[in-house]
Amino acid sequence: MDMVLAVLSWSCLLGGAIFLLIGALGVLRFPDFYTRLHAVSVCDTLGAGLVLAGLMLQGGFSLVTVKLLLMFYFMMFTGPTAVHALAQAAMQGKLQAVVDEHEPE
Amino acid sequence: MENLINDVLLGLLMITGFAIVRMKSLLGVTMLTSIYSLLSASLFVVLDAVDVALTEAAIGAGIATVLMVATVALTTDEEKVPRHTPLLPLLVVMATGAALIYGTLDMPHHGDPLAPAHRYVADSYLHDSPVEIGVPNVVTSVLASYRGYDTLGEVTVIFTAAAGVLALLGYRTRGRNIEAAGIRKQVVLRVIAKLFFPLILLFALYVQFHGDYGPGGGFQAGVIFATGFILYALAFGLGTAQRLIPSQLLRILAAAGVLIYAAVGLESMLLGGKFLEYRVLADDPIAGQHLGILLIELGVGITVASVMLIIYYGFVSRRH
Amino acid sequence: MLSTHLPALQVVLPLASAPVCLLLRHPRHAWACALTISWLVLAIAVMLVQQVAATGTISYAIGAWATPWGIEYRIDMAGALMILVVATIGAVVLPFAGRSIQQEIRKKHSGLFYTCFLLCLAGLLGIVVTGDAFNLFVFLEISSLSSYVLISLGCTRRALTAAFQYLVMGTIGATFILIGVGLLYMLTGTLNMVDISQRLTEVADTRTIRVAFAFVTVGVSIKLALFPLHLWLPNAYTFAPSVVSAFFAATATKVGIYVLLRLFFTVFGIGFSFVAMHVGEIMMLLAAAAMMVASLVAIFQNNVKRMLAYSSVAQIGYIILGISLASRDGVAAGMIHLFNHALIKCALFLSLGCIFLRLGSVELQDMRGLAKRMPWTMAAFVAGGLSLIGLPLTSGFISKWYLVGAALTDGYWPLAVLILLSSLLALIYIWRVVETAYFQVPGAGMPLVKEAPASMLIPAWLLIGANFYIGVDASLVSGIAHQAAGILIEQGVR
């Protein structure tokens, strides 16, 4: 049973790490702001979620897991809301031309 | 491994620092400053300073960033290129840095457990505070009891800042301010705020009263409390938030926190002890310490929360 | 029973009444509150001086924690003298403030003004009585932050830039002090100043301690406006409200000097500071430069407040000069001058406050023929000016007498010449004001002004009276100063 838990937890952590890496790659390489938003969403939800899930499996039934659950709950709300607000602000902001320089390539 | 994380974080901090020097857009600089603060907060976790990490993140990445952005919004975003060549400042900085590096040569090594700093006063804090005060978090016991007077000074400093911001910016509740009124349609944010507001306050209470056992305490709780109200103000407008906690009430609360702290000190004096000697507050010395720490942390929390809100109100209600 | 708690009450009283002041809606109530507290503080200060004179150094452990673990309040004769200076000035300027603030500051800010004033008072007192290096930093910041606010309340927009400039330099200074304290802690493991000094003997010959000394010294020098680091001072004093200038000129920089004394003698010791680090020579050079350059600059100022501000920089030079001799006579002379200059400068700035109340300006050209209209105010100014120059029968003469004596004893006769030369420069700038006010006729269209109200004249004349009293009979002040200097030197020689 412990074995199964350990394998599950490690695979969750590994999966999370991979998604984080993908998200980071996207943030670096995507051409414009709106596409980068997608990449960050991957980090925020899948990456963070899987890592937290992995940690929860490590923690077992304890106060630690409760806190992790709370964090998971918070993050599932805050991440998308923040990105949503950013997208909205950017949509409006563009009309007022806040870009300070030209996009490199 | 911890050393590796430590080094990488220091490297990232250096990159951020240089980028701040070079960057011309002040808003960009502000965001980098926020990142700088977050990175140093994670560095504090690596260096075992959990209470400090909590505070730095809440202050640097939270309140300070918001204030800086508000200031840029009220002033201007572009930085003019300096007219004079910055040769003299560069020399001064080089000399100061060289002096400091010269000073490091006789220092004990980083992390050396035999360094004099760890062997004398700090060592006895770690050994004696569980017996003398009975609080597991040594940072809390030193902060609130052994060096409780510093903390009174700290609360006074933050209170002074509130008085200063009130004197310089005041409040203006009417008219168009930089935190605009057009929030009615923001459904997502309002739902989230309604969901989060009570949770944040609950969490603040947890941090306030759990400071004896884990990272936290009055100061951190105060900032979290203020964060909750800032979220409320963001979602429902500054006017609604000010109806919830009027500015006059904030003034009273800010003053009350300092007064609670001072009153605990004076009370222990009246009961025959020295100033801030908590052990006379109850029959049992340990219980007295607990009571004293609880009360002064409450004072700190109240003042900090209200001062943060006073400062926030002051900045965002300024006319554009 | 209460008398054992006086050291704590001295600081906590103004500190705890500041929030109360914030809550008082009516300006007069806030003023009354601040006034009462400042007089209580003065009473406590007098009692403390008596206690110290009777029983020697007082130590008060806050929270009843033994010294290196808790924070200690420690008052010896030098500290008692400083408390007396700060408390006296606080108690004297507040009656003056009532009227002056009413005119210079918007009504809704006056409660905030008294709050910040009390905080500043508490901060300055806290710096003096504390025996803990980090606690000193905290109270330094309380006093600094409140002084930024007080300066920014000045009525022109330049008050804002002056406050900002002071904020930047003051924060750099405070951060330097913080770095120095950190380095000291690193090698000694303690923050209590007496404890540091005992544990320093083993590690004094390390590069880290040398750097710590340099950082703390530079940081404090910014706070006390030592010559090349004085750049914040002229603007701050010129554009602050009159009461604030008077209060700061008499206390803020003086407390900085006191901290420097503590560092050189109590913490690091004469052997380290003056022999190993040669701080005496450096300070002497800077002090001499301050006396000459700042006095010269003062001559060319048309704003009288600014003139006095530069004069303050020069007078700080005198005090530092005495200290840099590192002898009992020198330090005593420095402390006597510190005390006298606090009284004189406060009186001078107060009389300028009276002029500003009536004229709305302190530019030299607006003061033509003013002596006829405001005879008492101008007489106070002249009396203070004479003392600044150092004429016999004034307190300024006494302190310069001691300074020259101390310099000659140690064989530094060029310094004695410098002191005389700088006094001559003081004569020139004071004469410019006297000439304008007494011997020029007022220009056409200049407002017909009345004499300043008694509530403002009495504080100024009280200080002038004290100044003449010391000029005639200096035994009390010089006795305390010599005793204090003796203790400091004793602590410094290990």
Added chain:
Amino acid sequence: MSELLGHYNYWIVIVLMMTGFYIVIARPNLIKKVIGLFIFQTSVFIFFISIAKVEGGTAPIIEEGISVYSNPLPHVLILTAIVVGLATTALGLALVVRIREAYGTINEDDIHVQDEER
């Protein structure tokens, strides 16, 4: 060699401090000055917390089974110093807002020019 390796941490922190210090004294823009002060102070905090680190230690919250803790005293000092830093930053920024309203600029050189003209 080990002499040097034990100190490189402090050196990086010193570079950070000087970065902040440089921004304060070299830049005429007032907001940038406040930000410089913030960076300077934060770096000094890092320096203090580095002093407090004990190799192999953990956070100073007493728990059974743990014997090595990092030094709590610098943590306490820095908690206080962070608050002081925030107070300074808030006051400095408030002053900047007022200066901008009074002068129309936040560039130190331009402010000097305006003050000279008068």
Added chain:
Amino acid sequence: MFIAVSSVILIAIAVGLVRAIRGPSLYDRVLAANMIGTLTVLMVAILGFMTGRPEFLDIALVYVLISFVSTLAVLRVHNPGAGTTASSVKGSGEQ
């Protein structure tokens, strides 16, 4: 394993930093700061497990809240109009 995950997080933070420095728009920078906030939370959580003191998750929780509220506040304070509705805006995105 923890080591691998925290290395990945550090790399991602570095990437976020690059984005924050390169910009080009303010929104990119806010986005990067937000992402670094999330990553910091994860790192603090993992550090808690690595050092055997997972009860320090409180810090991570505070970071979540602070970085969320400060992102919103930065957007609102900087751009007061933002957050009314976006439907009327014919935004063309970047460029």
